[in-house]
Amino acid sequence: MADRRRVRIAAQYNAEDPFEIWHPDLADELNTEDSFRKVAAVYREGLFDFYFQAETAALPMGEKGVPEFRVMGRLDNLVTQSYLASLYPDLGFVATINTGNNLPYDLARRLHTFDILTNGRSGWNVVLGGNPHAHVNHRPKAVREKDVDRYVLGLDIVHYVLQALGGEGVGPQHGFAHYDQPERLLPPNRQGAPFTIQAGDSGHSRDLATSYADGMYTHYSDEVNGPAFYKDIHDRLKHHGRQPDTFKIYSRLAILVGNSAEDALERHKSLLRYQLHDRQVRSYAEQIWGKRFAELDPEGPLPEESPTEGHVVKLGLSYGLYLDGPADKAVARLRRISAERGGAPLRETLIFAAGTHYIMGSPVEVATELRRLVDLRATDGFVIAPHSAPHWLEPFVRLVVPVLQDWGVYAKAYHDETLRERVLREC
Amino acid sequence: MAALNPNMRRTLGLSVSAGQALRLFADLPAPLQATDLDTIDYLVIRDVIGDQAEEDYYAVLVASSAAARLERIGLVSEVDLYRSDPYLIARALTSLDILSGGRAGLLALGEPQGKQDVGYANTTLDASFVAEFFEVIGKLWNSWEKGALARRWEENLYLERSLLREANHKGAHFAVRGSLPTPRAVQDRPVLLVTDHPLHASVRTQAAAVVSERPPQQGRWIQRLNAASFATGAADTGAIGQLIDVPVTITDWRAFVLFVKGLTPGALTDASSKPQQLGELFGPTRVETHREQEAHHG
Structure with missing residues (x-):
């Protein structure tokens, strides 16, 4: 060809x-x-x-x-x-x-x-x-x-x-x-x-x-x-x-390969908590929303609250490529990504939303x-x-x-x- | 000159230009084993500066390439300090020390070569410049204290910043904050060798050794001589060791191995007794590391 x-x-x-x-x-x-x-x-x-x-x-x-x-x-x-x-x-x-x-x-x-x-x-x-x-x-x-x-x-x-x-x-x-x-x-x-x-x-x-x-x-x-x-x-x-x-x-890219699609997904799920520590999930969420959270479950849904008005996200290039800027836009992006993945929990959403395109299968x-x-x-x-x-x-x-x-x-x-x-x- | 410790064995090194080293080791089918190299302790790879010459080879990189092909022996790179940045040199030397398992050292270039004005603010060359260069390397060396690389998952702690030491150096030639971005080297101290050039006058007593043909007024002496003189027994017993120029007629690795095998240094023993780290050959470099600086001033 x-x-x-x-x-x-x-x-x-x-x-x-x-x-x-x-x-x-x-x-x-x-x-x-x-x-x-x-x-x-x-x-x-x-x-x-x-x-x-x-x-x-x-x-x-x-x-x-x-x-x-x-x-x-x-x-x-x-x-x-x-x-x-x-x-x-x-x-x-x-x-x-x-x-x-x-x-x-x-x-x-x-x-x-x-x-x-x-x-x-x-x-x-x-x-x-x-x-x-x-x-x-x-x-x-x-x-x-x-x-x-x-x-x-x-x-x-x-x-x-x-x-x-x-x-x-x-x-x-x-x-x-x-x-x-x-x-x-x-x-x-x-x-x-x-x-x-x-x-x-x-x-x-x-x-x-x-x-x-x-x-x-x-x-x-x-x-x-x-x-x-x-x-x-x-x-x-x-x-x-x-x-x-x-x-x-x-192009910079992240890849995860499994023997099958199910195997890849299973490996992905099992590795998530080692990619982003519980404390880091909290830290990123608070930086993005511009506020402290009394309770935050990394395996739970995204916080329902709106970000602090006027807050600007500054996470830097490799993490913040698509998130840096007005917080309401960043949170909207996170919500969209979570929804596209059938309601992906907070930790997983943060990993998919960052600047590195990630493919698996x-x-x-x-x-x-x-x-x-x-x-x-x-x-x-x-x-x-x-x-x-x-x-x-x-x-x-x-x-x-x-x-x-x-x-x-x-x-x-x-x-x-x-x-x-x-x-x-x-x- | 410092008296020779009678218990210290006399060392034997070979000196080779970076270009010759490239040619010697380019076609090696597999790394040369310690048994092939058991008469020698280390290799000095001389910088080949090509301002006016047909060749130019940056010795540190050639030494790193050679480190992967030569087992057990030390690798001393000649470095043009006059046209270098101490932070970059400390980073490179630390990196080579890690990759080679503690076999890396540096020999300061003696006579300046080529155009000195290559873009640094200050190009004044005097003995204080070299002394301060060494001082900065000492302060940056192992600025990651033991334990800095924490890897304690439960605490979300990859790195423990309280164990990173800044150099905080401010001198006539350099201002260097630190820390190095490179984890801890294998050797506790940098191995820094000098020559009898007047620009090295202030660092001879601190250096691991002084490489020169004649006994220096200060410092531990490594006698530099050619292979013929060594063979005829011209080695001076007042030196802590000899550094022999590899003849330029030796152009491939087989000839190099034969040459190495033919050396018969009296005081040397077999490969199994060689120290693991280059610095053990010479005794310590006496530049102050960050920890000693702190003790001194703090």
Whole structure:
């Protein structure tokens, strides 16, 4: 079939996902050699496009300090992935690195070696700017991010790195504002300029990403938000004079696979209480409604009360993508989701209402849904978040990947190719 | 120079450029086992800075790649402190220490190389810069106290924030709040090695060791020499150990194993007696960690 579209799969570890299960009886300790090695082995077995690893430039700070209730803390991603590339040389690796706390010279050097160590299968998930509070940890820069437009500075850094590694003429013309245009700094490596994807959601951010990057990483993957995002990105690519098929969108997604639909549902139900602790259910509900509740049953219905008038929800991106803003809208969203799921209780509703699209079912059901979203042009592929369970991707690799392979929409072997070539490869 | 403890065995390390290390270990079919490496204690991977050269290899990442392929031996990465951020270096070194099971160390680059103005506010280089860099690494090291990673489900407590230590460093070159975002390293102290370069003058007595050809005026001496001198018995018994440059003629892992097997260091014993952690080879680095800072000032 000529129009068969490939289903691209990548996965993240470790993510600091809000629903990542960390109960010691259910999950290995994170951030150990053993846990990284096991995860990479599963990704390798599943022939994923790449292993995606985020960074932490500073521990996040809540009102009382570092949040204590959820997974927190990460290793340096380039160090970890260089280690893993040595063990799993076929895998691709994408590391998130922000432009707020890294200098382009140092970054170019590290990404150059990273590409060599990954046999040309390295990628940079660009965050223009980043945690605005992280500067308290880092060596002072000549140009301070807080004094300038972080997008202008970030784009300077991106183009510096692209040109330092790929030579002049890589990417669009760029007028440097804060750095001198670099000479070609480093000897050629296999991939030249690094494969880049960019995270970010604002119109400005989308416009910048489509000007230079190889792809985007987004939270949008459902059938409503995905196609709108996809079309917007393709329009912007055309505006920049680029062919949309040279640019791929990867959507963050959570997946739970069972042997059957009933098995998946049963596993989902049994894991819910480990994804969101009773106390956390209360905490989120009170933040969303803007009031204290004398009694609140996580397994019961949503509170009947209205939210405090004028209250604004501020939960932050990975949790609050669809909830942040006026509380009455957030509560209306929760009520709708609960109703759509036959009166889902509070805890389950909170998990489904957050920013991570969550699909579950039998292997064929999951494969069908992934393919449907790709065929709908809601996205080109997925970055699976560690959301639902420890060892959460073993059933996916052993049960869903073979279905996708049977349909001819998934690779049956790795090719010796760069990450850019792998991502662009069609069926 | 500090007197050599007669009970301390003399260590043997190999020094290799990051580019050579890549070529040596790229085609290894499986990790080299401890028995293949039993004459040596650690590998220094030298940074290859390519401002004017044909090659550029970032040693920390090459060391991490090598760590997965070499069993039991220490991995010391040369780091250009002058053009680095101590927070990022502490994070990277801690990460490598975790992945390698306590085998990570750092050797500070001696002579500055290349253009120094790469975008930091302050590019003044003097001995106080290196001393303060070490001070910050010490304050950030293991800023997750034991028990900080609580994982106590009943209390909804993944992390115990009262056991996270901030560095709260304010100095002439750096202001660093902390904590590190990376959990506790395996080693209680960072393993920091220096050279006899004048910019390292203030940290020699604190460092785990001083790598130089001649005895330094201060600090524990690791004698750097070439393989031929070592073979002819030129090793100085006043040093706590020797660091031998791997000849550039050795270009694949088989030749490397033969070279390693051919080394016959007198005081060395077999692999089973090797310490588990790199720092045990040298004696402690004397940079103050956050806990000692608190005791000192508090």
